[in-house]
Amino acid sequence: MATVTQPEAKVAISTGNRAVIHVEDIHKYYDLGETRVHALRGVSAEIGAGEFVAIMGASGSGKSTFMNILGCLDKPNSGRYLLEGTEVSRLTKKELASIRNRKIGFVFQGFNLLSRTTALENVELPTLYAQITKTEGETRAREALELVGLADRVAHFPSQLSGGQQQRVAIARALVNKPSILLADEPTGNLDSRTSVEIMEVFQKLNDGGLTIVLVTHEHDISQFAKRTILFRDGKIRRDEPVGARPLAAEVLKNMPTLED
Amino acid sequence: MDLLAIVRIAMRALARNKLRSSLTMLGIIIGVGAVIAMVGVGQGAQQQVQQQIAAMGSNLLFVGAGTVTRGGMHMGWGATKSLVYDDMQAILRECPAVKAAAPGSTSSAQVVFGNDNWATRLNGTEPEYFDIRTWPFQEGTSFTQGDVETGANVAVIGETVRKNLFGATDPLGETIRVNNLPFKVVGVLSPKGTSAAMGDDQDDIILIPITTLQKKISGQNWLRWIMVSAASRQSSYAAQQQITSLLRDRHRIRTGQDDDFFVRNLADMADLADQAGRVMTLLLASIASVSLIVGGIGIMNIMLVSVTERTREIGVRMAIGATEGDVQRQFLIEAVVLSLIGGAIGIIFGTGASYLITETLGWAVLISPTAIVTAVVFSMAVGIFFGFYPARKAARLDPIDALRYE
Ligand SMILES: Nc1ncnc2c1ncn2[C@@H]1O[C@H](COP(=O)(O)OP(=O)(O)OP(=O)(O)O)[C@@H](O)[C@H]1O
Numbered sequence: 042m043a044t045v046t047q048p049e050a051k052v053a054i055s056t057g058n059r060a061v062i063h064v065e066d067i068h069k070y071y072d073l074g075e076t077r078v079h080a081l082r083g084v085s086a087e088i089g090a091g092e093f094v095a096i097m098g099a100s101g102s103g104k105s106t107f108m109n110i111l112g113c114l115d116k117p118n119s120g121r122y123l124l125e126g127t128e129v130s131r132l133t134k135k136e137l138a139s140i141r142n143r144k145i146g147f148v149f150q151g152f153n154l155l156s157r158t159t160a161l162e163n164v165e166l167p168t169l170y171a172q173i174t175k176t177e178g179e180t181r182a183r184e185a186l187e188l189v190g191l192a193d194r195v196a197h198f199p200s201q202l203s204g205g206q207q208q209r210v211a212i213a214r215a216l217v218n219k220p221s222i223l224l225a226d227e228p229t230g231n232l233d234s235r236t237s238v239e240i241m242e243v244f245q246k247l248n249d250g251g252l253t254i255v256l257v258t259h260e261h262d263i264s265q266f267a268k269r270t271i272l273f274r275d276g277k278i279r280r281d282e283p284v285g286a287r288p289l290a291a292e293v294l295k296n297m298p299t300l301e302d
Numbered sequence: 303m304d305l306l307a308i309v310r311i312a313m314r315a316l317a318r319n320k321l322r323s324s325l326t327m328l329g330i331i332i333g334v335g336a337v338i339a340m341v342g343v344g345q346g347a348q349q350q351v352q353q354q355i356a357a358m359g360s361n362l363l364f365v366g367a368g369t370v371t372r373g374g375m376h377m378g379w380g381a382t383k384s385l386v387y388d389d390m391q392a393i394l395r396e397c398p399a400v401k402a403a404a405p406g407s408t409s410s411a412q413v414v415f416g417n418d419n420w421a422t423r424l425n426g427t428e429p430e431y432f433d434i435r436t437w438p439f440q441e442g443t444s445f446t447q448g449d450v451e452t453g454a455n456v457a458v459i460g461e462t463v464r465k466n467l468f469g470a471t472d473p474l475g476e477t478i479r480v481n482n483l484p485f486k487v488v489g490v491l492s493p494k495g496t497s498a499a500m501g502d503d504q505d506d507i508i509l510i511p512i513t514t515l516q517k518k519i520s521g522q523n524w525l526r527w528i529m530v531s532a533a534s535r536q537s538s539y540a541a542q543q544q545i546t547s548l549l550r551d552r553h554r555i556r557t558g559q560d561d562d563f564f565v566r567n568l569a570d571m572a573d574l575a576d577q578a579g580r581v582m583t584l585l586l587a588s589i590a591s592v593s594l595i596v597g598g599i600g601i602m603n604i605m606l607v608s609v610t611e612r613t614r615e616i617g618v619r620m621a622i623g624a625t626e627g628d629v630q631r632q633f634l635i636e637a638v639v640l641s642l643i644g645g646a647i648g649i650i651f652g653t654g655a656s657y658l659i660t661e662t663l664g665w666a667v668l669i670s671p672t673a674i675v676t677a678v679v680f681s682m683a684v685g686i687f688f689g690f691y692p693a694r695k696a697a698r699l700d701p702i703d704a705l706r707y708e
Pocket residue numbers: 071073078079080098099100101102103104105106107
């Protein structure tokens with residue numbers, strides 16, 4: 042079942058304009074004194090519009106590094122990254138900021154919400170950096186919070202929210218500028234299994250709406266909610282396969298016990 | 303991101319650490335307050351001197367008999383006998399920049415009224431003198447030109463003389479004895495106070511017709527001075543030149559030879575005093591600005607701490623689309639808001655301190671709009687200058703490093 046990727050073949054396909062993300066032989070290393078740590082050792086992949094990809098792999102296999110590069114937060118040492126056909130390495134810092142603002146929504150493992158700032162204001166944050174009026178930004182932020190099921194928590198501070206709720210706020214923030222790609226680095230890493238499935242329900246709903254999603258997860262169960270899984274090992278892609286019998290998170294939730302029961 | 307939104311974020315960030323923000327502001331408050339108060343004191347003094355000089359008479363020129371050395375100090379005032387009444391008439395006739403002139407001669411006098419006795423200055427002049435010096439009467443009037451022609455024994459007295467000789471008695475119409483000659487008091491001058499330029503009591507004086515003084519008291523027929531008023535303040539320099547060349551001509555002074563008279567221009571003195579005042583104001587302001595700079599360093603310090611503390615926040619903002627410029631602007635505006643609020647409080651504080659100075663020390667303090675505008679601009683500049691480096695530091699952060707910062 043291990044399908045090792047064939048870079049040559051992939052490159053040929055890349056000319057197809059349906060590819061949202063196209064990476065080619067990406068290398069990333071960190072120089073620490075005399076030693077050099079290789080985080081990515083030649084990663085090539087292609088992700089099309091509307092895909093839902095789960096990235097798996099052991100700790101330290103380079104998943105976060107890869108996600109940061111996809112999210113235009115970090116740059117590879119070598120290799121090509123085309124985002125919707127655009128060569129990312131040629132973009133200026135300002136253009137990268139604009140892409141992070143509008144094209145990509147990023148959900149961090151550690152939520153990364155601003156403390157002492159309400160849920161609504163946290164979600165509004167990306168709209169401040171987009172050319173959007175204050176009222177329009179607030180409307181969108183409320184809509185995004187509603188989408189993740191937190192309409193009744195707008196005025197709460199992160200410290201007054203549960204982990205799952207905080208993660209939903211972070212997802213709402215990633216969605217507020219209506220990006221075409223959602224990148225989520227272990228969005229369920231700190232959550233219990235039921236809350237995790239709830240988050241996956243949100244993701245499936247968004248994906249059904251046409252959003253391209255790439256998420257990193259340690260848990261096999263969670264990866265099965267995606268349509269495709271990619272396995273990382275030692276900075277390389279070891280396996281890339283579609284998910285066979287994909288469960289619907291909404292269905293799974295119905296059969297899961299809640300704590301009140 | 304629009305400015306208003308950034309200002310709002312900055313205010314919120316500052317409100318989060320109220321004590322820290324207010325302590326940082328204190329530096330600016332003291333700095334701006336000190337500048338406002340010091341400039342106020344300086345400009346107040348400047349204005350007071352100017353007012354006193356203006357009170358001496360409008361567009362006044364003083365022509366004195368005597369030589370002047372090169373340094374501008376006049377030597378042996380009244381030592382020469384060459385300045386005469388005809389000179390004054392020539393000045394009136396031939397100097398177009400001159401509007402009016404009054405001759406003068408001076409003597410000391412012992413004045414007696416009843417049992418009271420007072421030593422004072424005795425000036426002989428013409429009625430024109432009071433107009434030239436814009437010196438009003440509190441009682442009575444000047445002696446007349448007719449009095450001058452006849453050499454009448456009439457006198458105008460200053461406030462100090464009135465106080466010392468008459469006390470509560472009405473001096474008008476009373477006869478005083480000046481150097482043993484009887485004089486009828488026809489007028490009392492309004493008090494003029496101590497002169498700013500010379501520091502003598504201008505009210506300690508008796509004025510009589512010049513002819514009376516020359517014929518009956520001093521026995522001299524030359525003048526000690528001529529008081530001249532120019533047509534306007536601007537023309538006073540022209541008047542000075544015209545008088546100088548006219549008198550050199552009349553006194554037959556050849557080129558290279560020293561004048562036997564001197565012409566002093568009040569506009570000159572006003573400029574001189576103005577310059578001195580400006581230097582003093584500048585000196586005071588620069589001493590006070592040192593505290594403003596210290597306050598600015600305080601802002602820089604706290605902004606650097608703030609950038610370090612909020613590294614993760616900066617990372618988050620960058621990750622969701624803030625550009626370097628956005629981050630830099632945010633911290634810069636935070637510094638500017640800090641310094642502007644400090645500046646505003648400093649203005650209130652400085653104005654209060656100025657009133658306190660006026661109340662307790664009795665100094666004239668002038669709070670000019672220029673000083674306030676300057677203070678606002680200055681405190682904003684301090685915020686920009688000292689906030690720039692921390693803001694730059696924040697903007698230069700790498701988003702990944704910032705997000706990973708513990
Ligand atoms: N800033 C850095 N400096 C040095 N080495 C780094 C840095 N960031 C990542 N690495 C190294 O790169 C490798 C890949 O790290 P990465 O964070 O991508 O792993 P991961 O797959 O996300 O692991 P986990 O599942 O634990 O999050 C690791 O060996 C890590 O030590």
